[in-house]
Structure formats: C-alpha cells, structure tokens
Amino acid sequence: MYNLRQTIKSTIKKTLLGVIALAVSVTVLGFFYQYSQKSKASMIAIDFKFSQTNIDLSPENPTKQLDIEIFGPNKISGATILVSYPKDILKFDGFEMPDICSGLDQTVKTVINEDLGQIAVTKVKPSAEDDILPPKPEQQFFCFIRLAFRGITSTSSEIRKGEIQFIAGPVGTYEWEVVGPDGAYTPNYADQKVAITVSSGTYPTTTPTPTVDPNETQTPSPTPTPLSTTGIPPETSPEPVSQILEQRIDAKANYRIKFQGITGQPKNTSSIDTKLGIYRANGVQIDTRSVSFTPQADGTWVADTEYKNIPNIDYYITIKGPKHLQKKICETNPKETVSGTYRCKDGKIKFKKGNNTFDFSQIYMLAGDIPLQNGIIDAVDIIYIRSNFGSQSAEVIARGDLNYDGIVDSQDYTIILNALSFKYDETE
Ligand SMILES: [Ca+2]
Numbered sequence: 407m408y409n410l411r412q413t414i415k416s417t418i419k420k421t422l423l424g425v426i427a428l429a430v431s432v433t434v435l436g437f438f439y440q441y442s443q444k445s446k447a448s449m450i451a452i453d454f455k456f457s458q459t460n461i462d463l464s465p466e467n468p469t470k471q472l473d474i475e476i477f478g479p480n481k482i483s484g485a486t487i488l489v490s491y492p493k494d495i496l497k498f499d500g501f502e503m504p505d506i507c508s509g510l511d512q513t514v515k516t517v518i519n520e521d522l523g524q525i526a527v528t529k530v531k532p533s534a535e536d537d538i539l540p541p542k543p544e545q546q547f548f549c550f551i552r553l554a555f556r557g558i559t560s561t562s563s564e565i566r567k568g569e570i571q572f573i574a575g576p577v578g579t580y581e582w583e584v585v586g587p588d589g590a591y592t593p594n595y596a597d598q599k600v601a602i603t604v605s606s607g608t609y610p611t612t613t614p615t616p617t618v619d620p621n622e623t624q625t626p627s628p629t630p631t632p633l634s635t636t637g638i639p640p641e642t643s644p645e646p647v648s649q650i651l652e653q654r655i656d657a658k659a660n661y662r663i664k665f666q667g668i669t670g671q672p673k674n675t676s677s678i679d680t681k682l683g684i685y686r687a688n689g690v691q692i693d694t695r696s697v698s699f700t701p702q703a704d705g706t707w708v709a710d711t712e713y714k715n716i717p718n719i720d721y722y723i724t725i726k727g728p729k730h731l732q733k734k735i736c737e738t739n740p741k742e743t744v745s746g747t748y749r750c751k752d753g754k755i756k757f758k759k760g761n762n763t764f765d766f767s768q769i770y771m772l773a774g775d776i777p778l779q780n781g782i783i784d785a786v787d788i789i790y791i792r793s794n795f796g797s798q799s800a801e802v803i804a805r806g807d808l809n810y811d812g813i814v815d816s817q818d819y820t821i822i823l824n825a826l827s828f829k830y831d832e833t834e
Pocket residue numbers: 774775776778779780781782783784787
C-alpha cells in the first residue's frame with residue numbers, strides 16, 4: 407500500500423515536472439520564433455563586389471570604370487553604399503549609368519568628398535512593384551552603379567599604388583544601408599578591394615562629363631567628421647577674458663516656424679516637440695531643450711520658452727523636429743526664395759531682456775529623417791515610407807506620416823523626395 411502510494415506520488419511529481427518543462431520550452435521556443443520572425447529582414451546578408459580587382463592607369467590609359475555589384479537572395483528596394491579611394495593618386499571622375507547598372511534606377515543622392523576620398527551613393531526603386539531581385543543562379547548579381555576614376559599626374563618616376571574599398575561602418579552620420587520590401591538587410595563588406603597602380607607620366611586633365619543627371623549629383627559634400635563642424639579656428643582661445651564681462655539677462659522667446667508639407671491645421675496632432683538649441687557664434691552651446699510647438703490655422707507653429715541668465719551676445723539657433731532635418735538659423739527674420747534652401751554661417755540673433763519674437767516661418771523645416779533619427783534622409787527612411795502606403799498601424803503613422811494628416815501615402819513620399827536634395831542636418 408505504502409509503496410503504491412509512493413509510486414502514485416512520484417508519478418504525479420514526474421508528470422507535473424514534465425508539464426512545467428514543456429510549458430517552459432514552449433515559451434522559450436515561442437520567444438525565439440517571434441524573435442527570429444521579427445529580425446528576419448535584418449538577418450539576410452547582402453553581398454557586394456567590385457567588377458574588377460585590379461586597375462592599372464597610365465598616361466596612355468588615364469581613365470577606368472569600376473562597377474559596384476550587388477548579390478543576394480532577396481528583393482532589393484534601395485541602398486546607400488560608401489566607398490573610399492586613394493585621393494593622392496586617383497581623381498573621381500563621376501558616376502555613370504549604363505543599362506547594365508540601371509536596375510535601381512532612381513539615383514536619389516550622391517555625395518563626393520574629395521578631401522577625404524570618399525563617395526556615398528543612395529539609389530532606390532520608386533515603387534514596390536519594381537523591387538529588383540538579383541536574377542538567375544548563374545548571374546546572381548546586378549550592377550548598382552558605375553564609378554569612373556582617373557590617374558593624377560605624377561612628376562616622380564615611381565609607380566604609385568593604392569586601394570579602392572568599401573567603407574565598413576559609419577562615416578559621420580552616414581552608414582551602409584540595404585533595404586528590401588520587409589526592411590533593412592545586413593550588408594556584407596567581406597574584404598572587397600581593388601588594387602590601383604598608377605604609372606608616372608603626364609595625365610590629361612580634361613574631365614569627362616558624367617552621364618548621370620548632374621542635378622542628382624551634389625558636390626562637394628559637407629565634411630562628415632562631426633567634431634570639425636563647430637567652425638572654431640584652432641588659434642581661438644576657448645574662454646576669452648571678454649566673456650567674464652558679458653552681461654547676463656532673462657529673456658522670453660516666442661518662436662514661429664513652418665514644417666515642410668503642412669499647410670493648415672494638421673488632422674493628426676495637436677503639437678510637435680522639437681529640439682531647440684542656442685549657440686554662441688563660435689559654436690559653443692549655451693542651451694538646448696525640448697520645445698513643444700502648437701499649430702496655427704495658417705500652417706505655422708508657435709512656441710514660447712524662457713531663458714534665465716543667458717549671456718547678452720550674438721547667437722545662432724538650431725531646430726530639429728521629430729521627423730525633420732535640423733535647421734541652423736542666424737537671424738530673427740530669415741527668408742528663402744526657394745523652399746528649403748535657407749543657409750547661414752554667422753549667428754546674428756540677439757536676445758533682449760524681456761520679450762523676444764523670432765519669426766522663422768518664412769523658411770521650411772524639411773521633413774524625412776524619421777525615427778530612429780540619424781541626421782540624414784537615407785534609403786531606410788525613403789523605403790519605410792514607400793513600403794507603408796495606406797498602413798493603419800499606429801507605429802507606421804507615428805514614424806512615417808510627414809504631413810500629420812493621419813495616413814502614410816504618396817504625399818509623404820513626395821515630401822521626402824523633395825527634402826532629399828538637402829539631405830544633411832545642418833551642423834550645430
Ligand atoms: Ca534617417
């Protein structure tokens with residue numbers, strides 16, 4: 407009897423333990439399944455290679471073309487690709503778009519930094535139906551873009567060597583991106599290099615005209631190194647004596663601004679939080695805060711804020727909206743003839759004691775750097791909006807609805823494409 411009871415007890419115990427173990431494993435497996443589904447897009451690796459591994463340049467053969475090719479098992483909607491080249495021996499001559507490289511046909515932005523020897527190219531497919539699949543097994547790649555290079559005149563008799571390669575990792579705010587219909591893929595940099603040999607001699611100096619529409623190519627790029635953007639000459643002493651004599655005041659500020667694409671009271675929000683900074687003319691930050699703007703019937707947005715005990719000097723102001731590029735503003739009534747083109751260098755904004763009115767509504771805050779923001783409008787931002795037309799998801803609307811009318815649609819896509827010509831945040 408005793409033994410039987412023990413056996414039953416032990417069986418119940420085992421069964422219970424089994425049930426618990428099963429429940430735990432189902433939960434764990436479920437978690438991993440969910441996780442694997444969520445990150446499916448990001449786990450797809452896309453490979454790249456150059457069309458050649460060696461390029462020899464000589465006065466007889468001064469220019470060469472080089473294609474960047476994309477491999478992968480999945481559809482591609484767009485990509486941003488970074489390349490570095492040895493600027494001491496090569497000059498970048500431009501982008502070309504032969505038929506073989508027209509798969510991703512919309513070149514959205516190209517940035518060439520000749521000082522650093524860096525090139526960034528963003529291309530996207532304008533609509534989801536056209537997303538490109540790297541084709542047949544025997545030919546699993548397509549050409550992303552063709553680059554043209556030229557040797558630089560060398561007076562020394564030595565043969566000079568260098569390498570063109572993909573830049574793995576971010577450059578300033580720039581990063582590699584490869585995007586498909588379901589989101590971002592993982593680019594595989596995999597040690598791709600082109601060995602360059604430049605023979606000495608006199609190279610011709612004529613620049614062949616690139617065949618890409620020059621309107622789509624913007625040179626030179628803003629310097630991507632973030633620390634050099636303050637504009638402080640190295641000989642400037644950091645805290646001059648005059649600063650001790652600066653008067654300090656309490657100032658109230660009334661700001662009025664305008665966001666790209668919003669012409670009246672927006673349907674879908676009652677306020678927009680922006681990051682607002684004030685800076686000395688030499689780039690030293692005095693204040694930064696989040697300021698909530700409220701919409702007016704005429705499409706402008708207003709906010710009031712108060713600064714305590716700030717130096718009575720010349721400033722510039724930066725404003726960055728939650729889906730917007732940052733704008734640097736240097737005067738109290740800035741204007742622009744073409745929307746989005748306002749630029750300024752030296753801060754001339756003075757706060758006076760008491761009330762101050764800053765009317766920035768004659769210039770536009772350009773939209774398109776959507777959360778999570780990285781300071782540029784890039785392939786991920788564009789394809790996110792393009793891939794989510796008509797979505798009712800609250801998250802999609804929170805991220806991609808640029809004109810705050812409650813829907814992500816072609817209007818938002820037009821806004822982001824228009825803003826692209828001014829891709830970068832303006833530096834602080
Ligand atoms: Ca972005």
